[in-house]
Amino acid sequence: MSLKLHNTLTGQKEPFVPRTPGAVGMYVCGVTVYDLCHVGHARSAVVFDVIRRAFEHRGYRVTFVKNFTDVDDKIIRRAQEEGVPARELAERYVAGYRQDMVALGVRAADVEPKATEHIPQMVALVQGLIERGFAYAVDGDVYFEVRKFPRYGRLSGKRPDELRLGARVEVDERKRDPLDFALWKRAKPGEPAWESPWGPGRPGWHIECSAMSMHYLGASFDIHGGGEDLVFPHHENEIAQSEASTGQEFVRYWIHNGFVNLGAEKMSKSLGNVLLVRELVKRHDPEALRLYLLQTHYRHPLEYAESRVGETGRALERVRILFEEAARAPGRPGRAGTGERFGEEIAAGRRRFEAAMDDDVNTPQALGALFELVRVLHAYRAEAGPADPAFQAGVAELGRLGGVLGLFGGTGRGAEPPPELRERIEALVRARGEARARKAWAEADRLRGELARLGVIVEDTREGTTWRWRG
RNA sequence: GGCGGCGUAGCCAAGUGGUUAAGGCGGAGGUCUGCAAAACCUCUACUCAGCGGUUCGAAUCCGCUCGCCGCCUCCA
Structure with a gap:
């Protein structure tokens, strides 16, 4: 049995086969740091945190890279509005993001590169693409020529011809084709800029992920992830740039998480209906929020319902009581355990949990197995007492499995009075x-x-x- | 217009060809308790949007209909 993952490239669940046995290289598109992150960012972060943990639980050595886009139009505009340097604004929201991730129990990535710290790698990539005939410079801008890359559209299932028909793409006379996208943007006065062979400017959005992912994980690596909205054009463009540049397969498995919707609408900053993580963790137990997000399969849309987060908290309470009971048991002898059948139930729960996680990280099903364990443990405790060694071992096992989801972190965490x-x-x-x-x-x-x-x-x-x- | 997804109990949500359709919340009854709380036990979808079809057998495959949503533009 191996771990299976749904690969956007093929539209199917596939057994995961790493490039290097026992190791996984994984890159996830992080956030553009021009504002605090919302529950949609939280879902993506939690989902990939769990995928990482699932690999680790299976014994893989994971190299996890998650970037910060810290130079971009929106950052520049915001910074101008506030009258602060773009760099300062970006730093502020990098710190804000990290704070929210701590609250949600999302572990830091092994590498968290920032775009502005990898400009030379991006320039080199762009230069290589020009030399290979995949890109052209116009007035200080550089564009990737989509028509030169025949496999364009393979990830998103969109054909350049069909895209052209529907073209709501901004017309730019200097581009050879409306689909061509910017690799390098000439700087306007007052904008952050770096020197380049094409004059002062800054990288386009897509090139940064190609440059940073390949810099840290190699020209070809195992997993690239992000929200489903990134499939097109961002990830499509990344594939084109990277593969045109190296001639190698860029990424083997593309993983995308579903959106968080609000009522009938998608949540988006332009609609102004965002739910900031910063606010949510004030209203709710952050661990309950995390559990809530994992109760829906990562690829399905999640209709955010405030009241359900609170209800999820009550389920979490049932689990915490178990850990509290186990923690205060020493010194209070229970009766001798009736061990054998109980031990088998624990083992069966673990097998169910692991099978669910192996099946495209099916966290709702895995949680089902965990809550069944919770019931079994409560029942056993009532009979054998909290000091029973088998009970103690069972709770420890529940804690280990919960840890794969980043849940049930501590015994009675946050449950201390002033x-x-x-x-x-x-x-x-x-x-x-x-x-x-x-x-x-x-x-x-x-x-x-x-x-x-x-x-x-x-x-x-x-x-x-x-x-x-x-x- | 193109591509993709969804519709399972009061609510949330797994399951995608064959045991009694997971699990959570809520609700009802019970055990325990001075009463509670917590926990446990029992019950809470003979049925999976609707209609046809394939099959020995379908919530699961195919077709159609209805409803909802996402992507195609910056976006997790």
Whole structure:
């Protein structure tokens, strides 16, 4: 059994065969840093973070590269509007992106290259394309000549002739064909610019990904990913540039994630209906948001529903209680485990989980397996007690598998009350315990209500009274 | 106009030729509890937008119809 992935190039699920046994080279288009990122960016980031983890779980050595586009028209315009240097604006949103990724549990890539730090590589690529006859310079601009690359359109299934018919492409008299796209743009006064054989200018959007991906992963590598909107023209153009330049197959597997939609509409900055990650993680538990995003298969469109994120939080709660129980068990002996059947159930859950992940990273199905494990573990704990070694091992296994999705990170993460409240809470819990011992139920219930107002849930179990902080 | 996707329970969402159609949320009943909470147990789609067809057999394949969405332009 090998890991299967849906390859946009073939439109099919294919067994993943790495170029180098045991290793994966993976490049994902990151963000253009001219604003804070929204839930759509979050989905893409989470999805590829999980794909990376899935490979690692299977024992692959992964080299993961995710770029920042830090020079582009929108950045320049924004910077001018705000009256700050483009570089400063870009740095600000790089930092903003990283902060949001930490909140979402998205690990940093192994390499996070910025376009502005790889200008020489881009110039060299463009120069090579001119020498090979695939590109031409006009008045300080350089264009890729699409007609010279016969395989153009293979990724997106679009034929140059059909595109021409529908042409809503901006007409530029200096281009030999409307489909030709910019590799290098001449700088207008006041714009960021770098020296080049064609005069001062900056790279086109597509060339940066070709240059950086090949710089870090080689002329030919395993996986290139991004949002489905990048299939055309961005990735199509990357293939044309790269393969025209090297004569080699650029990428073996193209992976694209589906969009996040809002109501009837696609979310987009031009429509002004964006949901910023920065805002969402204030309203919701970030881990619940991550779990919510993974409950839909990565290639399917996701209709964002605010209320569902909260509901997902309740499912997460059920999992966290398990980890909390396991964590506080030491020192509280349970009865001897009834081991064997339970162990088999855990193993079966793991197999289901791994089979789902192997099948085109089917996270909804994998989560199904995990939640079944959650139920089994709760049931077993009720019987054997939280200190049972098999229970402890089962929870640990759940944690490992959850980790492949970047979930269930810590035991009761974020579930600690402010230190200054702790003493008061414990005093109230003790007082309530004493009241209960006297069978002073009204008094006990009053104290429970007071604790609830502080954000504390008290529970009386067979093993005594416990409490949980839920803010 | 071209290309692609979707329509599964109250809601979300897997499943894409053959065991009882995963899982989550919600709901109903029960066990436990002083009462709760949490947890567990049982139930909650004889049916997969509709209509035809292929097949021994289809939610799964084919055709048509209806509805929804994305890409073709910067966009995760």
